[in-house]
Amino acid sequence: MSGPMSEMWNSYGPTAARKHGRPGRETRPQGVTIDIHAHIAVPEAGAFVKPHLDLSTIPLAHFATPDTKALNVKQDADRVAVATQVEPRLVELDAMGIDIQVIKPAPPQCYFTLPVDIAVPATRMVNEGVAAFVAKRPDRFVGLGTVPLQDGQEAAKELERGMRELGFKGVQILTNVNGRELSDPEFAPFWAKAEELGALVVLHPNGFTDGERLRRFYFNNVVGNPFETTLALHYLIFDGVLERHPKLKILAVHGGGYLGGYSGRIDHAWGARSDVKGTLPRPPGEYLRRVFFDTIVFTPHQLEYLVKVFGAEKVMMGTDYWFDMGEYDPIGHIRSVETFDESTVAALAGGNAKALLGL
Numbered sequence: 001m002s003g004p005m006s007e008m009w010n011s012y013g014p015t016a017a018r019k020h021g022r023p024g025r026e027t028r029p030q031g032v033t034i035d036i037h038a039h040i041a042v043p044e045a046g047a048f049v050k051p052h053l054d055l056s057t058i059p060l061a062h063f064a065t066p067d068t069k070a071l072n073v074k075q076d077a078d079r080v081a082v083a084t085q086v087e088p089r090l091v092e093l094d095a096m097g098i099d100i101q102v103i104k105p106a107p108p109q110c111y112f113t114l115p116v117d118i119a120v121p122a123t124r125m126v127n128e129g130v131a132a133f134v135a136k137r138p139d140r141f142v143g144l145g146t147v148p149l150q151d152g153q154e155a156a157k158e159l160e161r162g163m164r165e166l167g168f169k170g171v172q173i174l175t176n177v178n179g180r181e182l183s184d185p186e187f188a189p190f191w192a193k194a195e196e197l198g199a200l201v202v203l204h205p206n207g208f209t210d211g212e213r214l215r216r217f218y219f220n221n222v223v224g225n226p227f228e229t230t231l232a233l234h235y236l237i238f239d240g241v242l243e244r245h246p247k248l249k250i251l252a253v254h255g256g257g258y259l260g261g262y263s264g265r266i267d268h269a270w271g272a273r274s275d276v277k278g279t280l281p282r283p284p285g286e287y288l289r290r291v292f293f294d295t296i297v298f299t300p301h302q303l304e305y306l307v308k309v310f311g312a313e314k315v316m317m318g319t320d321y322w323f324d325m326g327e328y329d330p331i332g333h334i335r336s337v338e339t340f341d342e343s344t345v346a347a348l349a350g351g352n353a354k355a356l357l358g359l
Helices: 043-052 065-079 078-086 084-095 115-134 152-164 183-198 218-223 224-238 264-272 282-290 302-309 330-335 342-357
Strands: 033-041 100-105 141-143 170-174 200-204 249-252 292-294
Touching: 033 115, 033 141, 043 115, 065 078, 065 292, 078 084, 100 115, 100 170, 100 342, 115 141, 115 183, 152 170, 152 183, 152 218, 200 224, 218 224, 224 249, 224 264, 224 282, 264 282, 302 330
Parallel strands: 033 100, 100 141, 170 200, 200 249, 249 292
Antiparallel strands: none
16 A cells, blocks of 8 residues: 655656766757657647546556555646646756757547547647647647547548648557557558658557556556557567558657567567467567667666667657656766767757658
8 A cells, every 4th residue: 555645746857867967958969959759738628528538548547546646636737837838848948958849749638548439529639739839839849649549540530630731740649549459450541541641650658558556656657658668569560560561650759668678589489489470470679670769768778778779860869748757858868878979969869850750
C-alpha cells in the first residue's frame, strides 16, 4: 500500500540521472536545434469527450495510486499555461536553446478507447487545435496530429486531412488501440496511407494495459511506458508490418523503450524457434534498424549506445515537454557524451529532424 505523502511535489528542470555541465543553450551547435518530441493540450476536445471517456480504459490513469493521481492533477494545473499557450512556452524553449519544437497532442488526447462516432469528431478537434497552435508561430512550431485508429479507414482519412489540409508532417499514435496490437489487420489502411504519404508516425505509450503490479511509485509510467513501446515494436516487426511497408517512417520515443538497449534477443529467438520466426523473412533486428529514436534516455552512456548501435542519423533530440518526466536540458544531454564529435552533436540536436521532416 502507498502511504500518505508528507509533501506533494514534482519538478521541471535538471534531471537527477546525470551530472550537469554548462546548460545546452550556451553550448549549442551551429545550425538549427529541433525538439522532435513535445506535447500540447487541446482543452476544447477534452471538454467534448469528457462525458464519453471512461478513465478505467486509460491504463496510465487507471493503474495508479491516489497519491499518483493527485500529483498528476497538480501537474496539469501547474503546467496549463505552457501546455496551451505559445508565449510562456517560448520562454522555456529559449532557455533550453531550442529553435523549433515538433508538437503533438498529449497522449491522453489520442482517443483510442472511445466509440468511433465520438472519436472521429474529437480527433478532428484535437488536430485543429494543434494546427491553430502552430499557426501562431510557424517559425517555431511544426505539427503532428493524431488519428481515430480504432477504425483503420477513418484513421487513413484523418491522416490525409492532417497532412494535406492542416500542414502536418505526420501523426502520433499510442502503442496499442484499447488493448489491440498496432499490427491488427483492421489498422492496415492506416499503415498503407502513412507509407504512401511519407508521414512520420510517432509511437507514444500511455501506460501498460495490464498494469496491476505497476500502480505504486508511478511504475506504470516509469516501467510501463518503455515496456509498451518495446511491445509495440515487437508486434510491428514480427507481424510483418515493417516487412510489408519498407518505407514507413516510425519514431519510437524514449529511446525505443527497452528494445533499443537489448535488441539481440529478438534475432536470437528468430533463429532458434519456429514459433518466433513464423514467416518473417529477415532477422528482426534488420527491421528495427529502420526505426528512429529520440534522445530521451537521460544518461550519456545510454545515448552513446543508441548512436553506436543504430547510427547517428537514426537519433533525434527530444524533451517530452511539458511533463515532469521530460528532459529539460536536451542539448546538454547530447553534449554530455564526450565521444560525440561536432557533426554528431549537430545532427542529433536538429540536423536529423530537419532532414526527416523536410524543413
